[in-house]
Amino acid sequence: MSTVTLQHETDTEWRQPAKGTVAMITLIIAESAIFTIFVVAYLYYIGRDVHGPTPKQVLEIPWANSVCLLSSSLFIMLAEHAIAHGKMAAFKLWWAVTFLLGLIFLVGTGVEWKKLIFEDHLTISTNLFGTTYYSLVGLHAFHVIVGLLLMLVVLVLALLGFVEKKHAERVKTLALYWHFVDVVWIVVFTVVYVVGR
Amino acid sequence: MGSQTYPVAGGLQTETAPSRHGYLEEIHSWIVTVDHKKLGIMYIVYALLFLVIGGLEAILMRIQLAAPGLHFLEPQTFNRMFTMHGTTMVFLVGMMILFGFGNYLVPLMIGARDMAFPRLNAFSFWMSALAGILLYFSFIGGNGLAGTGTAPDMGWFAYAPLTEKAFSPGHTTDYWTIALLANGIGSIGTSINILATVFCMRTKGMTLMRMPMLPWLYATMSFLTLLAISPLTAAQAMLMIDRYLGGHFFDTQAGGSAILWAHFFWIFGHPEVYVLVLPAFGMASEIIPVFSRKAIFGYPAMVAASVSIGFISLGVWAHHMFTIGLTSYGNAFFTLSTMLVGVPTGIKLFNWLATLWGGKIQYRPPMMFAAAYLIQFLIAGLTGIMLSVSAWDWQLHNSYFVVAHFHYVLVGAIVFMLFSALYYWYPKMTGRMLDEKLAKWHFWLFLIGFHLTFDLMHIPGLLGMPRWIYTYEADRGWGTLNLLISIGGVIQGIAVLIFVYNMVHSYFKGELAGPDPWDAWTLEWATASPPPSYNFATDPVVGSRRPLWDLKHPDDPDSAFE
Amino acid sequence: MNESVHNVSVEPGAEHAPHAVHLPAPTAWPILLALGLMLVFASLLMNPMLGVLGGVLSLVSAVGWFRDVLPAEKHVDIPTTEEEIAHVPQYDRVAKFAITEEHRALLPQHSFSIASGVLGGIIGGIAMVIPAEIYGVMRYHSIWYVVNLLGGAGIGDWINPTPEQLTHFRLGAFVIANMIQGVTTLLVGVLYGALLPAFPKRPILLGGILAPALWTGLLYSVIGLVNPFLQARIDWLSFAASQVVFGVVAGYVVMKHGQIKELSTMPLAVRMGVEASGLHHHDSDGGNH
Helix, strand or coil: CCCCCCCCCCCCCCCCCHHHHHHHHHHHHHHHHHHHHHHHHHHHHCCCCCCCHHHHHCCCCHHHHHHHHHHHHHHHHHHHHHHHHCCCCHHHHHHHHHHHHHHHHHHHHHHHHHHHHHCCHHHHHHHHHHHHHHHHHHHHHHHHHHHHHHHHHHHHHHHHCCCCCCHHHHHHHHHHHHHHHHHHHHHHHHHHHHHHH | CCCCCCCCCCCCCCCCCCHHHHHHHHHHHHHHCCCHHHHHHHHHHHHHHHHHHHHHHHHHHHHHCCCCCCCCHHHHHHHHHHHHHHHHHHHHHHHHHHCCCCHHHHHHCCCCCCCCCCCHHHHHHHHHHHHHHHHHHHHCCCCCCCCCCCCCCCCCCCCCCCCCCCCCCCCCCHHHHHHHHHHHHHHHHHHHHHHHHHHHCCCCCCCCHHHCCCHHHHHHHHHHHHHHHHHHHHHHHHHHHHHHHHHCCHHHHHHCCCCHHHHHHHHHHHHHHHHHHHHHHHHHHHHHHHCCCCCCCCCHHHHHHHHHHHHHHHCHHHHHHHHHHHHHHHHHHHHHHHHHHHHHHHHHHHHHHHHHCCCCCCHHHHHHHHHHHHHHHHHHHHHHHHEEEEEEEEHCCCCCHHHHHHHHHHHHHHHHHHHHHHHHHHHHHCCEEECHHHHHHHHHHHHHHHHHHHHHHHHHHHCCECCCCHHHHHHCHHHHHHHHHHHHHHHHHHHHHHHHHHHHHHEEECCCCCCCCCCCCHHHHHCCCCHHHHHHCCCCCCCCCCHHHHCCCCCCCHHHHH | CCHHHHHHCCCCCCCCCCCCEECCCCCCCCHHHHHHHHHHHCCCCHHHHHHHHHHHHHHHHHHHHHHCCCCCCCEEEEECCCCCCCCCCCCCCCCCCCCCCCCCCCCCCCCCCCHHHHHHHHHHHHHHHHHHHHHHHHHHHCCCHHHHHHHHHCCCCCCCHHHHHHHCCCHHHHHHHEEEEEEEEHHHHHHHHHHHHHCCHHHHHHHHHHHHHHHHHHHHHHHHHHHHHHHHHCCHHHHHHHHHHHHHHHHHHHHHHHHHHHHHCCCCCHHHCCCCCCCCHHHHHHCCC
């Protein structure tokens, strides 16, 4: 055992950032790099297909979907605010709303894909557009699924009464992830439905 | 040795060998451990195991190339050897051993009890480790050992479209892709962990600018890993989409681009070199001051240089691709950005020299390797500047000159520094010193072997010998040089075996080290060797960059000059 | 920070150590989760049934892991042993440099402000455009000729343009010319800021005429090797004139803002910040005021 007993400046408060937040931010950095590569590939391959279908022929802008997902960021902020102030009922409500909005987005994407696959006969192996579109949007959808699963766990625990005010920090960390998923959707939306169309 | 420290009241009594009857529990305790020190040691041992395997692959290749026209290996096997050698050395040796040291040292140096996320740490290790085993399972998968199974054979950077289903049927490419994907998950987990540890777990008084250099460099390295491994993960995912789902990312016949793969791979590949070398910088910055008996020269400049190397290295990847045919803007940009790396690197070299300058240099084994590292790293950097000139690179791209250059970095700088670090921290990890006589044999044999191999390897490159060739004709005049290169390789192999013997021998018979055998100044030497599982019974409080100096010299503490 | 220097305490155990330390409990879930995921990966290479096994294992491990950390992290208490490691002070161990004439332990008395150099570089860089432009307008009736000549080197696909082409505006050349001009004049300005105040006499002569003449000569002799085309197009007289204008203007601005007056009476080595033994002891004491 050792005792390093240097007694300096013991009065000053020693503050460091929360490790959960730092970990989430670094994870977001890594995820951003992954998305960047997929976005670059998408942009690079726009218009390079040797045969159709092209984005212009088959893609429709998913307005309703996007509004749902982006507004969910707002509701999760309300939830963060509620739990930070110990208003557990409000927290449960806003958290459930967020979860539902995310779920609507996911279902919307599913409907869109169903139409593309069965009506437009566009699959991941059809052409470059299919490959890049399904992988980029799919990668984002995968992150939505992960987010939804985590939120569902919190929701169930909250409804069972296990989530308390002291968990505000962890909820905030999870919310950070959800904000990231939303921001990525803005990028994906711009690239796929605005630039790519 | 150790004459300046006074361990009192049984500081050495932690040196009790695990009793024989409990060896099953001992193994179990290693498997379920979340202790950063045990995980660190497992990383290191795992990496050393693969160092020997990867080295064996290199020696097989060198035997094949020792003389013109040999048929020691099958051509197909030769391809598998250089692919597996590269992949093993980068992912299973380099990354693993550096993460091992990071795991072991970073919490100790910043005075923490463990990493920020101990369970994630264990998960990351097992993920990376099992991925390596999956990769090597390819040797016995497929058609069995005789044809070396389905081991990857397309080169460690797996250029498209060779990796597409039409050209690489079977699972050779998939083993490589999937194993690296899984390995990458572990690397990203550990990087996040190191960053969170460095930023959130420092002991009281240890501000960022009081942190030792090593945690600084590990933070930079981890940040770079996040930005480097993630693109690789993305590219691997794309390749898997191509191969499993019939996608067209790199399928040139459907409009896909082979060049895009090259870009994606090198966006990973170049920062990866810095991921490997930055921790070596950190180790040098810890070891050189201790054996010069001086504080590191220009600490803030060293920190700034380290971080800026990290940033610049993100913008140099296409210097691996000059011959692919970039625009002249591209050539100019990547030539200049590559040369720019020389500036912070130069700052670091000069600061190390200034640390040595006027110091009382002690040539103990760690310092011997560190001194060789300084010179070899300089030479490696200089050939790097040569290759950064695109016109020069057009001439020498994919020749043995390039092979010699990057092995000079990877072996001459990084492996030498790793040996130095092993000699330096082995007493901390095991409580016993490594044998110094064997260390000298190891050092001189390895040095001679290294220079025989890699100095000479530049020459066949200049004479036009391309890399990856299975054999060559006698009239090329490369025979003698290649024979000498191969002999050098064998000498290095012998040196490594001496080292392995030394590690095992000293573990049982080595001289007891005591808590602080080198009279060093960072916090890991403030606790017993090996440290108890809780590292520090009382959280240390530091007031300067060299807390142990302050303890040993209360009349002249560093904290007085901050 | 400094006031706390003197109460460095080294008595072992001054702060009483706790008898047990909380550490996270060992757990098998991480390795099982890794194994499960690896089986899923392996199922892509071997038998798909492995994936089912791996999936189940991963799920079970994930739940197990979750229950390890929530609601409360599992801990073990490790008793601390009673050993002490003390680092005994070594008052006699440190060799100190006595500041004698043989040791260099002096710091430079002044460091020159970078600002004066930056300012000189900017103003000089603007001023030097004038003679060059005069030449360009008189000879080729275009203000873009000189710009294109400087910036054209950076445009890869502009191969051997005619003088006619050089007289027309080209955005790429304009941007690159500005970058080259800006960076070079700024760096030389900073160099002037650092060096000129150190010279005792006629800094304008040195920085304004001698130095530009030297580097113009250097460029004149090597540019044929580096870029023969450029050599054929450069008018060396106006080029040299521009350099001298830069030197004079930058030098003047630097001297105006620099600290030459306070320093000019000191020996050269002191003014340059050289730490030389013996020097200060004899000379600088006398010449310091």
